[in-house]
Amino acid sequence: MKLHKFNHVNPKSVDEAVSILGRNGGKACVNAGGTDMVGVLRLKILPEYPDVVVNLKSISPSMNYIEEDGNVLKIGALTLLDDIANNEIVKEKYTALAQAAHKTASPHIRVMGTIAGNLCQHNRCWYYWKKDNIFNCARKDTTGLCYATAGQNKFHSVFGAAAGCLAFHPSDMAPALVALNADVVTSKRTIPIDEFFTVKVSPSGAGSTVLESDEVVTEIQVPQPASGVKSAFVKFALRKSIDFPVANAAAAIGGEEARICMGAVAPNPRRATGAEDSIRGQSINESNADAAAAEAVRNAMGLAHNRWKIQIARAMVKRAILGCA
Amino acid sequence: MPEQPYHTREEFNYVGKAGLKRKDGLEKAAGTALFTRDVYLPGMLIAKTFESPYAHAKIVSMDTSKAEAYPGVHAVLRYDDPELAYEFEYPSWGWSAQYQHPLNQIAHWAGCPMGFAIAAVDEQTVDEAMKLVEIEWEILPFELDYEQSAKDDVILEAHRDIDTNIRSAEGVIEHELGDVEKGMQEADNIVKFTYIDEEDTWGGVEALSCIAVWRGDHLDIWVHNQTPNPAQMRLAGYHQWVPVGYFVRVAPPVNQYTLANKIHVHSLYQGAQFGGPNWNTWYCNYPLTAAWLAKRAQKPVKHILDRSHFENRGYDEAVHYMEVGFKNDGTITALKSLDYGSTIDFPFKVGKGTGVPNYYDTVIVPYVNKGPKSCYRHGMKECGGLNLPYSIVAGELGMPMTEVALKNDGCYGNSMEWINENVKAQYGWTRDSLKEVIEAGKEAIGWDEKWHLPGEKKLDNGRYHGIGLAFSHNWEVDPNTYFQPNQACVAIQRTEGSVKLIARHSDGGWTGETSYCQIVADELGAKYDDVEIRPFDDVKFELKQGMGSCGLICSSVFLVEAARNCKKKLLEICTEPTGPGGRQIFPGLTPDDLEVKDSVVFEKANPDNKKTFYEVCQADWQFHDPAIGWAANRRHGMEIWNLLRQATFMEVEVDTETGEVIIKKVVNVNDVGKCVTPESVKGQQYGGSYMGIGNSRNEEVLYDTQTGFQINDNLIDYKWFSFNDIEGPMEQIIIETGMGYGAYGMSGCSEVVGALMATSTSDAIFNATGKRVTHFPTTPDRVLKALGKI
Incomplete structure (x- = not known):
């Protein structure tokens, strides 16, 4: 299978990249590590394809860094997942983030994939990803169906649909960043991570974030966890060598703080606020971790084939909490 | 009782020896091994076959004129073209009976390659031209579930001539040993359970492809297929009756000749074939599309299939309703099964490895609108049919599985005591495996x-x-049925004394080339490094296909014979008087006086009296026959236990x-x-x-x-x-x-x-x-x- 034809441009700066995106009015897309986007182009899964691919790697050196600035960890948008997984500062102070990076995909992909690319990746639904856009689904077309509703939904959302779509958000980095209360800095603004993800119907595939068509992520900022706060990330996947999550969870807990986020169980990363309330201020043990995990999935509602994911998500939340003990 | 093992031998120089240099090792380790997908020929076109957008549908009419006129398109082949205007209702192994025509008019599953194929200058041009083909469809009902299909009122189009969806090739198979009802009555306990194996898929990493080029009336073709011989014969218009192995003419050949000797099939390294699809009738047919397109375009054509990883389904998929009767000491007295969707090997293989005396199995094989079903990476259902009852008996009685396994071991319902007694009587020895x-x-x-x-x-x-x-028992390909007309030739090259194993063989990834050369080296007395096989070309000698299922085991028998025949000829050359004055290479000696080792012929009584293969070949070469040994598979009718x-x-x-x-x-x-x-x-x-x-x-x-x-x-x-x-x-x-x-x-x-x-x-x-x-x-x-x- 050959890639769809497009113009490939190499900007020298973020401003130039944004300018190119603006000039092409939604007919351009950005390429960071390329591990997600190349598959989209190769399989021809979308109704509309970009005329222009803006290669951010050409400005990579200035967007590839991990540095502490006071009480904030700053990570360049094009920082490789492998670098995050192996950074000593991240491992020590932002443990969930290092663990999430380490659990993402495979070693080969981690040395290509970037943190921003991981956040902005396409949803993971087999109907959406079917070659040649055989299923022109609700995520691509406002008149389309969500085939997973009555079809095979073994890995789909257990917390309902968004914009009519049951696809799950596949990011491993997102729950960790949500638990750590990060901000996403773009070429236009700073967006709290809780507000970064959304579900939009888009024939060009730009339907997972609030980013506008001429906006790119430039940096991730993570506040240093307060003293006594520990963080942890856990993931359940059918393959350990390379796989998207069946469910994952991240937690940052300590003192009176508790932020817990579940991934791969809903169209967006999902804060487990009930679990946070349940565990906040408590000394973590097996019993209260289990009770908090039960709270996390209290409103989950399985479909015909995916009820098992509720049990997995519950186990992941419990283990993420226990990881903060 | 089984016949004695073939070809005993006491001492080996190479067979069983670790650390030999693999014949295919350097190429594969260095990444230089060529696979079919790697083949590019000058001026080569790319071809694809259209894939059905429906799970079950029939083409009512089709207009390909716009695609034919599209710039860059060189040839279009349609299901109704005269080249393909004959009945493709071949006998098959059944798994693919509904899917035999290389360009079917009917789609039997969603994504099914069918209808038409286009050859153009590149893949993108093919894709664009395909969108220009206008098709009027008759959409038909489809069924994915085996049990439902067996009961359905809706008869699938593939079997429209009879009033059931159950396949005619296998249909309902009943397999019986002893008296299962009597066995159940003798049991202290009876447990019923359901054993389900879901569908798996081939998943080969090298997608199927085929390259065809005509040189005059000679067709050269490269196929990604572990069974190049059936593919070759299909191009010549023959179909191989699997499993019995002989060929019958069913169609006109792609060239004007009635024999296959102007069709040359090349079989390069195979990227994860794992068996199955090679036997599938359609996969023997798809090179036809490449051949006809190449003929129309008068250019080399590479026919590529990208979906082939997944449309080929494993034949383990089935639902088994099982019942096991057993005594309190763990002795199984009866085993009964009703199976939907499985094929022939379940009853065949379960019985071969058990001493359970009473056994009854009904297998129902219905059509469904899924891709062809083939044997590859398979055997789980046979092992499940045997082991799950044993495991359940062990669990019910609180016994270790090991004890239940040993207690019920045997063959065809006979106990191991009986088997050991009879094996010993025939072989003179026995071992309890x-x-x-x-x-x-x-x-x-x-x-x-x-x-x-x-x-x-x-x-x-x-x-x-x-x-x-x-x-389980040893894996086997029963020579009563599955052996093919295979043959091999071992030749000492007259120019230099090296040893050539002449045979086509399709790589199964298990370094068959190395094993073959080890056997030939030992039997001929040659150095391992002096023996070579390049199995990719069509030399009209065919080893047992390297499909993984016992390729070495079956080929080993006639490889040994070919090497022994070559050695016999070599020693005759060394001792026969020929040429002026009736000279002998080893004067005054007979073949019995000589031995061969390390590519050297020497006198047993005087090892210093010796000549290398090279020296033997050079001595009065113009008066001697070449040292060539040939052998073929001749084991039909042999009984295997x-x-x-x-x-x-x-x-x-x-x-x-x-x-x-x-x-x-x-x-x-x-x-x-x-x-x-x-x-x-x-x-x-x-x-x-x-x-x-x-x-x-x-x-x-x-x-x-x-x-x-x-x-x-x-x-x-x-x-x-x-x-x-x-x-x-x-x-x-x-x-x-x-x-x-x-x-x-x-x-x-x-x-x-x-x-x-x-x-x-x-x-x-x-x-x-x-x-x-x-x-x-x-x-x-x-x-x-x-x-x-x-």
Whole structure:
């Protein structure tokens, strides 16, 4: 299978990249590590394809860094997942983030994939990803169906649909960043991570974030966890060598703080606020971790084939909490 | 009783020796090995076959004129073109009976290649031209479920001429041994259970392709296929009656000749073929499309298929309703099964490896609107049909599986005592293979220390520990049915004295070339490095296809004979008087006075009287015949009994919160009869392990029931395992009892290693949790369901 034809441009700066995106009015897309986007182009899964691919790697050196600035960890948008997984500062102070990076995909992909690319990746639904856009689904077309509703939904959302779509958000980095209360800095603004993800119907595939068509992520900022706060990330996947999550969870807990986020169980990363309330201020043990995990999935509602994911998500939340003990 | 193992031999220089340089090693390790997909010819066009957007539909009319006129398109071939205007209703092995025409008018599953094919300057031009073809469809109802299909009122188009969806080739098969009702009456206990194996897929990493070029009236063709001979014969208009092996003419040839000798099929290295699709009728037909397009375009054509990884389904998929009767001491008195969707091997192979005297199996094989079903990476259902009843009996009685296995071992309902007595009477010796295999495996995994009653060992990490066993007989290809008209030639090159093994062979990835050369070197007395085979070209000699199922075992028999014939001829040349004055190379000696070793002929009584192969070839060469030995498969009608045993011991931990089964250790013990290439056997043991574990844990093809499309037909959503997905260590043990049916008593083991992973894991899960999972793959959701968590 050959890639769809497009113009490939190499900007020298973020401003130039944004300018190119603006000039092409939604007919351009950005390429960071390329591990997600190349598959989209190769399989021809979308109704509309970009005329222009803006290669951010050409400005990579200035967007590839991990540095502490006071009480904030700053990570360049094009920082490789492998670098995050192996950074000593991240491992020590932002443990969930290092663990999430380490659990993402495979070693080969981690040395290509970037943190921003991981956040902005396409949803993971087999109907959406079917070659040649055989299923022109609700995520691509406002008149389309969500085939997973009555079809095979073994890995789909257990917390309902968004914009009519049951696809799950596949990011491993997102729950960790949500638990750590990060901000996403773009070429236009700073967006709290809780507000970064959304579900939009888009024939060009730009339907997972609030980013506008001429906006790119430039940096991730993570506040240093307060003293006594520990963080942890856990993931359940059918393959350990390379796989998207069946469910994952991240937690940052300590003192009176508790932020817990579940991934791969809903169209967006999902804060487990009930679990946070349940565990906040408590000394973590097996019993209260289990009770908090039960709270996390209290409103989950399985479909015909995916009820098992509720049990997995519950186990992941419990283990993420226990990881903060 | 079985005949004595073929070709005994006491001493070997190369057979069984580790550390030899693999004949294909450098190419593969260096990345220079050529695969069919790598072939590019000057001026070559790319061709694709259209894929159906419906699960079941018929083309009513089709307009290809716009595609034919599209710039860059060189040829279009349609289902109704005169080249293909004959009936493709060939006999087949049944799995593909509904899918034989290379460009079918009817789509039998969603994504089915059919209708028309286009050859153009590049792939993008093909894709664009395909969109210009206008088709009027008659959309037909489809069915994906075997049991439902057997009951359906709607008759699928493929079988419109009869009033059932049950296939005519196999239809309903009944297999009987003893008196099953009497056996059930003799039982103290009867347990009924359902054994389900979901659909898996081929998943080959090299998608199918075929390159055709005409040179005058000669057709050269490269096929990604482990059975180049049937592909070649199909181009010549013949169909091979599988399994009996002979060919019948069913169609006109692609050239004007009635014989296949102007069709040259080249078989390069094969990227993960694993068997199956080679036997599928359509895959023998798809080179026809390339050949006809190349003829129309008068250019080389590469016909590529990208969906081929996933449309080929494994034939293990089935639902089995089983019933086992047994006595309180663990003796199984009767076994009964009703199967939907399985094919012939389930009843055949289960009976071959058990002493259970009473057995009745009904197999119902209906059509469904899914891709062709073939044997590859298979055997799980045979192993399941044998091991699940044994495991259930062990569980019901609180006995270790090892004891139940030994108690009920046998062949065709005969006990091991009876078999051993008769084997000894015929061979003069006997060995109890299963006993040896189980003892070795128990020691390696620490069975006696680790086995416990089900669900009784919770670990500090919160998981439950379990240990399990599955076993089977040796894998075999029955020479009564599956042997083909194979042959091989061993020739000493007159110019330099090197040894050439002349035969086409399709690479199965198990270094067959190395093993063949080891055998020839030993039998001829040549140095291993002097023996060479380049098996890719069409030399009109064909080894048993390298499809994995016992290729070496079957070929070994006539390879030994060819090498021995070559040696006989060599010694005759050395001693026969020829040329002026009737000169002899070894004056005054007879063949019995000579021996051959390390590519040197020498006098037994005086080893210093010697000549190298080169010297023999150079001496009066113009007066001697060449030293060539030839042999063919001549074993039709031979009776085989399965005396060798294979076992897998599995140690697991079960996470009862997630349903995850963590493999902590795998021990494979394989009685291969005689090991030719130790690295190859161990490679098969390792490869079979990871592949079988992945297959049994996660591999499952899923369909959208609304449209009939496979929805996880990619390597992200179809959970193929790698070695990195197996947590624990593996230990491989080889046993050589010499009781196999190949040369030197060898037999195959590779497929059975993979096939045993599922039921050994299931047995271990039961030991860990006390809950039985008989629905495969044993995905976490099924384990959680068994545990009552969902």
